Amino acid sequence: MTPSNRARLAIFAALAVIGSLEAVDGQKPAPAQSAPATRFTRAAAIDAPIVRASAGLxxxxxxxxxxxxxxxxxRFRPARAMDTVTFMERFxxxxxxxxxxxxxxxxxxxxVEAGFKEGALSGTLSPVxxxxxxxxxxNGWELVRAEMTIVQSAAGTAPERxxxxxxxxxxxxxxSFSTPPGGVTAPLVYVGNxxxxxxxxxxxxxxxxxxxxGRMGGLWREAVGLRGAIGVISSAPPPAYTxxxxxxxxxxxxxxxYDEKLKAFGFKASRKVADRLKERLKAGPVTVKVDVETRFNPxxxxxxxxxxPGRVSPNExxxxxxxxxxxxxxDDASGCGTLxxxxRALQAAIAAKAIPPPGRTLTFVWGDEMRASREWLQRDRGRQT
Structure with a gap:
């Protein structure tokens, strides 16, 4: 989904929940059209393709x-959203x-460039x-470099990335842990599952x-944990939706x-890569050199x-x-750029008085998928109401 399509859906979803923006400083938006709560609930539950196609939305x-x-x-600039995607996708x-x-x-x-100032998240009418x-x-695992090269092969393809x-x-x-400086050379062994x-x-x-x-968990346990392999390559097929x-x-x-004693490594291989490695092994023994550098940043x-901030009900x-x-x-640089x-676009429209400030506080959060929402809620009891 493109940033512009994401933005349109997000704006409509926000409007469906907000209901209206409040009149502030003499600005008088058109009165809201009332509708039964069940209709709003039903609208919020509609999935994206239906929302896009719904003439009655x-x-x-x-x-x-x-x-x-x-x-x-x-005021929404898709190219500017894509700049964020381009910046993030390298990492x-x-x-x-x-x-x-x-x-x-x-x-x-x-x-900051859009006018948000760093400060306390309450007690202000300015974007913050x-x-x-x-x-x-x-442990803040970080990939620096990971290379694997066939350095000896009966197929005569060495060196081969x-x-x-x-x-x-x-x-x-x-x-995965780093290999010793200069990398490590070892035989490549295919074991079926x-x-x-x-x-x-x-x-x-x-x-x-x-x-x-087989799946990485079982392969790692059997090969590295129990039998002393220095690393593994899992060629388990990806989910069917791919x-x-x-x-x-x-x-x-x-x-x-994470195992500080074993300090081993694991790779995931596509079918294309796995089939090529199996072809090389059919021709005879294969030796690979693995050079990995990673960091941990706890x-x-x-x-x-x-x-x-909302002007009428700021605690909502x-x-x-x-x-x-x-x-x-x-996943999810496009979402980060769109948000x-x-x-930016909402704040620009409010600053230009094209729309009034919101009645409720509009909150934007970026963080860890598994914890950001929960941590935001737990930081302040008032956020849980």
């Missing part, structure tokens, strides 16, 4: 909704790590932002890089257990909160959230 919104939408949409973003922190700072800078911290509990630095840049699993003991009945994998078609038969280069990123978790919040962590553009541009 306007009947469920306040009368001034289209005027407000046009004022905000005319493997996890809470506390450098990519997460850089992304949060990028969004914060955009808010704050960075809130909480005990993280994570295993993972493409562009299409496979998230192949290394979270919590690899997630059960039977896969190892006739093979010794100690000191090897093991490839298996249409793996049509997209053999697609794989799902993943993680391995510290407090952070979430970025921006607010346009309309909360919009996007998550920073995870790799890539669409930032939404905040």
């Amino acid at each position: 306007d009947k469920l919104l306040p009368r001034q909704a289209e005027t407000i939408y046009q004022a905000v949409a005319s 493997w973003r996890l809470p506390v790590n450098a990519g997460f922190s850089a992304s949060l700072d990028h969004i914060k800078t955009g808010l 932002l704050a960075v809130e911290e909480y005990p993280n509990g994570g 295993v993972f493409d630095p562009v299409t496979d840049y998230i192949a290394l699993c979270m919590n 690899g997630a059960d003991a039977a896969s190892y009945a006739s093979v010794d994998v100690k000191g090897a890089v093991v490839m298996g078609d 249409r793996p038969d049509e997209t053999p280069e697609v794989f799902q990123w993943g993680g391995v257990p 510290g407090p978790g952070k979430l970025l909160v921006a607010e346009i 919040h309309i909360v919009m959230v996007a998550h920073i962590q995870e790799p890539g553009a669409n 930032l541009e939404m905040a």
Whole structure:
């Protein structure tokens, strides 16, 4: 979904919940059109494709909704939202790590440029932002570099890069440790499924890089935890929704257990990569060199909160959230960019008096997908009402 489509849906969803913007400083928006609560509830439950196709949606919104939408949409710049996506997509973003922190700072800078000032999130009528911290509990894993090269092969293809630095840049699993300086060289061993003991009945994998078609958890346990492999490659198929038969280069990123004693590594391989490695192994023994550099950055978790204070019921919040962590553009850099541009456009429209300030506080939150909303609620009891 493009940032502009995301924005349109977000604006209509906000309007459906807000009901109306309040008249302030002499501004007098058109009176809201009343509607039974059940109709609003029903509207909020409609999924996105139906909302886009619904010709009757306007009947469920306040009368001034289209005027407000046009004022905000005319100030929304999809290219500016995409700039945020482009900035963020280069990073493997996890809470506390450098990519997460850089992304949060990028969004914060955009808010400041839009007129949000850093300060307390209550007791003001001006747009405000704050960075809130909480005990993280994570290790802030960060990918610096991950390379695997076939250095010896009976197929005569060596040296041959295993993972493409562009299409496979998230192949290394979270919590993988660095290899020794200069990398490590080891035999590549294919064990079939690899997630059960039977896969190892006739093979010794100690000191090897093991490839298996099973899920990462079982493969790691059997090969690294129980048999001394230095690392693993899981070629387990991705979820069906990725249409793996049509997209053999697609794989799902993943993680391995954090283990300071084993200090091993894991990779996820697409069908395309796995099939190529299996072809090389059919021709004879394969030796690979693995060079991995990662960092761990333990510290407090952070979430970025921006607010346009309500003028009538400031303690009632309309909360919009996007998550920073995870790799890539669409999950959820596109949401982060769209939400930032939404905040900018709304504030610009209010500052220009194209629309009045909101009656309820508009709250924008960026953080960890698994914790941001919960941490925002727990920071202040008043937010839970």
